[in-house]
Amino acid sequence: MKRFFLLFIFLIIVLSVNAQKYMTKNGYIGFFSHTSTEDIKGDNNQVAGILDISTGEMVFQALIKSFHFDRALMEEHFNENYMESDKFPKSIFKGKISDLSSVDFTKPGTYDVTVDGDLTIHDVTNKISAKGSIEVVNGGINASSKFKIVPEDYKIAIPGVVRDKIDKNLELTITMKYTPIAGK
Amino acid sequence: MKPYVKVALFVVLIIAVSGILYALILYNKKHPDTSKVKPDFIITAAALQKEFEDAEAAASAKYIKKILEVSGSVSSVTQADSNNVNISLKSGNDLSSVICTFATADPSKFKAGDEITIRGECSGFLMDVLLNNCAIVQKRK
Numbered sequence: 001m002k003r004f005f006l007l008f009i010f011l012i013i014v015l016s017v018n019a020q021k022y023m024t025k026n027g028y029i030g031f032f033s034h035t036s037t038e039d040i041k042g043d044n045n046q047v048a049g050i051l052d053i054s055t056g057e058m059v060f061q062a063l064i065k066s067f068h069f070d071r072a073l074m075e076e077h078f079n080e081n082y083m084e085s086d087k088f089p090k091s092i093f094k095g096k097i098s099d100l101s102s103v104d105f106t107k108p109g110t111y112d113v114t115v116d117g118d119l120t121i122h123d124v125t126n127k128i129s130a131k132g133s134i135e136v137v138n139g140g141i142n143a144s145s146k147f148k149i150v151p152e153d154y155k156i157a158i159p160g161v162v163r164d165k166i167d168k169n170l171e172l173t174i175t176m177k178y179t180p181i182a183g184k
Numbered sequence: 185m186k187p188y189v190k191v192a193l194f195v196v197l198i199i200a201v202s203g204i205l206y207a208l209i210l211y212n213k214k215h216p217d218t219s220k221v222k223p224d225f226i227i228t229a230a231a232l233q234k235e236f237e238d239a240e241a242a243a244s245a246k247y248i249k250k251i252l253e254v255s256g257s258v259s260s261v262t263q264a265d266s267n268n269v270n271i272s273l274k275s276g277n278d279l280s281s282v283i284c285t286f287a288t289a290d291p292s293k294f295k296a297g298d299e300i301t302i303r304g305e306c307s308g309f310l311m312d313v314l315l316n317n318c319a320i321v322q323k324r325k
Contacts, residue, residue: 025272025283025312028265045264045285046307046314065248065307066314068287072213089244089308175265 020054022141022178029062030173035165042067042078049176051141053105056097058115058143060174063089082156083122092120095128103134110135115145124154132174143176218303219319221251229256229282229313233275236309247306253321254282255301258294271302272312280311284318291320 027047033040046066050059064085069075079085095117097103103111116129132145148169151158158166225247232254236243256273259281264270269291273282284302294300301322304315 025310026262026264026270030265043265043268045268045270046283046310046316048311061310063308063310063314066285066316068285068316071211072215073210075215090310 020052021181022051022053023181024049024176024178027060027176028174029060031067032171032173033169034167035162037165040069040074040166042069042075044068047174047176049143049178051143051176051178053103053141056100058093058095058097058117060093060176062091064091065089082151082158088123091122093128094118097134098129103136105136105141108136108138119149121149121154122156126153139179141178143174143178145172145174147172215317216251216305217319218251218305218317219321221303223253223303224250226253229254229273230276233277233280233282233313236313237277237280240309244308248308250306251303252306252315253301253303254284254315255299256282258296258298258300260296261292261294263292271300271318273300273302275313280313282313282315284315286318286320291318 025048026045027049029044029047031040031042044062044066045068047060047062049061051057064083065079067075067078069078095115097113098116099114103113111134112131113134114129114131116127118125119128126149128147128149130145130147132143132147135142135144148171150168151170152168232247232252235246254273256275259272259274260270262270262272264285267287267289269286269289271284271286271291271294273284275281284304300320302315302318303321304318307314307316
């Protein structure tokens, strides 16, 4: 049902064709955590995102299982012990550029913005606020941001043996290259 | 030292060494090389997408974490970040496709319209069926 609902929303977006909405299905979210023994790094290049430049609304969706790690064992632990991706396969962010007036979408250039919204990870939703930048380029819009979250806020349990070794904060990097939704 | 003590020590040593070796092997385990492993399923991009669209739960249970060999027509090739390239394969639905992520730049030589076969590990369904850890099996003309 939920998927049809999403498809329905998506259809509405596509049918209300105008150049106000931009999307990508090849967005990037990476996370990074430094520990005393080694760095933990996961990459996801299959992030779907929609940006409405008339309202500043942004939506991101990602599958947890799409995060890729160099070490197979790390990927397994990430999915099974920490994110429980069989139970909670998706992560979603819904938010808004709060200072939309500072961006001139008609003029190529880079603009600093602040995005506020709800981030759902591991079935726990928290309000977040992140600084980022919007780059208006020929034929599209690039958005990027780097901010920190605390795994405990999302009820992600870190076992006692490694808790002291892992940095309390996890750094997220987001890079999206949007193109106008087909049809213009 | 009595002979049985020696034997016992030796056994303990063997167990300890193999334990450490096993842990090291696990720790350094690589992802399966999808260009070489045998696929669990061989399917077209259109059929795979349809299965997920019609019954996501059943398709998820059937395909997630399995190695799929998927053939189809390239709809787009995107240079993703961090040295990854995404290839989308057309399905019967214009709004949804099969997106395959490669950790090499090699697939960037392909272009829309090419008929190819890709082997990758299924991560599930978002708006599209997602495959990771992909390799090109062959290019068909």
